[in-house]
Amino acid sequence: MRSSKDFFRPLAVGAPQPVTEIPARPSRAIHFFDPSNEKMAAKVPQMVGSVDVLLGNLEDAVKADNKEAARAGLVRIAKETAELGGQSGPTQLWTRINALDSPWVLDDLTTLVTEIGDKLDVIMVPKVQGAEDIHYVDRLLAQLEARAGLERPILVHAILETARGVANIEEICGASPRMQGLSLGPADLAADRRMKTTRVGGGHPGYLVRSDPDPDQPDAHRTTYQQDLWHYTIARMVDACAMHGIYPYYGPFGDIADVVACEDQFRNAFLLGCVGTWSLHPKQIEIANRVFAPSADDIRHARRVVAAMGDGTGAVMLDGKMEDDASLKQCLVMVELAEQLAAIDPKLKAAYDAVEVSA
Numbered sequence: 001m002r003s004s005k006d007f008f009r010p011l012a013v014g015a016p017q018p019v020t021e022i023p024a025r026p027s028r029a030i031h032f033f034d035p036s037n038e039k040m041a042a043k044v045p046q047m048v049g050s051v052d053v054l055l056g057n058l059e060d061a062v063k064a065d066n067k068e069a070a071r072a073g074l075v076r077i078a079k080e081t082a083e084l085g086g087q088s089g090p091t092q093l094w095t096r097i098n099a100l101d102s103p104w105v106l107d108d109l110t111t112l113v114t115e116i117g118d119k120l121d122v123i124m125v126p127k128v129q130g131a132e133d134i135h136y137v138d139r140l141l142a143q144l145e146a147r148a149g150l151e152r153p154i155l156v157h158a159i160l161e162t163a164r165g166v167a168n169i170e171e172i173c174g175a176s177p178r179m180q181g182l183s184l185g186p187a188d189l190a191a192d193r194r195m196k197t198t199r200v201g202g203g204h205p206g207y208l209v210r211s212d213p214d215p216d217q218p219d220a221h222r223t224t225y226q227q228d229l230w231h232y233t234i235a236r237m238v239d240a241c242a243m244h245g246i247y248p249y250y251g252p253f254g255d256i257a258d259v260v261a262c263e264d265q266f267r268n269a270f271l272l273g274c275v276g277t278w279s280l281h282p283k284q285i286e287i288a289n290r291v292f293a294p295s296a297d298d299i300r301h302a303r304r305v306v307a308a309m310g311d312g313t314g315a316v317m318l319d320g321k322m323e324d325d326a327s328l329k330q331c332l333v334m335v336e337l338a339e340q341l342a343a344i345d346p347k348l349k350a351a352y353d354a355v356e357v358s359a
């Protein structure tokens with residue numbers, strides 16, 4: 001563990017200065033595409049501006065025979081798509097590299113950083129087990145950034161998809177000033193934990209609680225309530241990320257056809273504190289953009305509380321409910337998020353501008 005004195009020193013001579021704060025850039029949907037899939041890759045340039053993050057996936061879901069084509073495809077797309085990635089573009093460019101024990105990862109990192117490091121915003125590292133994995137990537141990135149002459153550090157995002165990763169969650173989040181956030185990897189995590197599910201994220205009808213039997217009608221129907229398999233892990237992610245000033249994300253929802261349950265899963269994550277999610281198919285982008293933004297009603301209420309609270313201290317009654325410093329702080333989270341999103345999304349800006357606040 002580095003001491004607090006050298007935590008923000010570059011890890012290689014000539015590497016850019018690490019950031020002391022992770023920028024709060026909107027990232028409602030991290031949209032996955034396979035850069036070796038020509039049909040998908042062809043759609044990427046026209047998606048710029050309509051999705052917050054485009055992620056060139058090199059890991060799982062890319063066939064072993066296509067790994068090199070995917071890497072080369074990502075380099076080509078990044079170079080050819082002017083508005084994609086970098087600090088000022090409307091859409092960030094992320095990648096998910098292959099696992100750290102795979103035969104591809106060293107070439108993933110050396111090629112991507114030296115060829116398109118100036119455009120890459122975040123590198124997602126799969127199957128992170130502990131701080132040691134982040135330390136390895138951190139030092140290697142510093143060396144490669146120095147070689148490429150980059151002026152800003154590439155950030156790192158860890159996927160939580162092993163039991164050990166969950167157990168080490170706090171040390172992972174605090175392992176490097178590059179740490180941007182965490183995503184849930186429910187499919188690998190379920191396998192690693194030996195859960196008995198066979199899905200990519202989402203719920204399971206067998207994971208439920210049942211109401212007590214009626215003693216007078218023991219055979220009567222008993223209502224069941226499906227529970228959220230991912231609540232515990234997401235709640236841990238939210239706390240660990242908040243503690244370290246980085247951002248938590250839900251992960252994949254594999255039932256592409258079930259847009260209703262997808263929206264529910266995304267909304268649960270939003271309400272618990274996640275800032276975004278993955279999108280695996282174009283139809284999930286619209287769901288994520290809608291869910292991970294406060295509604296006009298949320299903003300109306302938040303602005304009313306802000307106005308009613310004056311200098312922000314004390315307590316007031318609004319519509320029969322007590323509001324105080326703590327509810328004001330929650331409202332300010334919403335108002336701040338709305339401002340960030342309005343700055344990049346004209347439709348949301350119009351919706352928030354149209355909100356009228358009554359006393």
Ligand SMILES: CC(C)(COP(=O)(O)OP(=O)(O)OC[C@H]1O[C@@H](n2cnc3c(N)ncnc32)[C@H](O)[C@@H]1OP(=O)(O)O)[C@@H](O)C(=O)NCCC(=O)NCCSC(=O)C[C@H](O)C(=O)O
Nearest residue numbers: 032033039040043060061161185186187188252280281282
């Ligand atoms: C899920 C898919 C395999 C579905 O693909 P397809 O059957 O082709 O869908 P459609 O026919 O509905 O597609 C319509 C058109 O849209 C294009 N398309 C599809 N997906 C994308 C995309 N992600 N980006 C851009 N364009 C896309 C199709 O090419 C069609 O085009 P056209 O024919 O010209 O109209 C597919 O969506 C897919 O592969 N998605 C990405 C999957 C992925 O990245 N998986 C990895 C992340 S999840 C994971 O890794 C698990 C996690 O790590 C964990 O452990 O939990």
Ligand SMILES: [Mg+2]
Nearest residue numbers: 060161185188
């Ligand atoms: Mg996975």
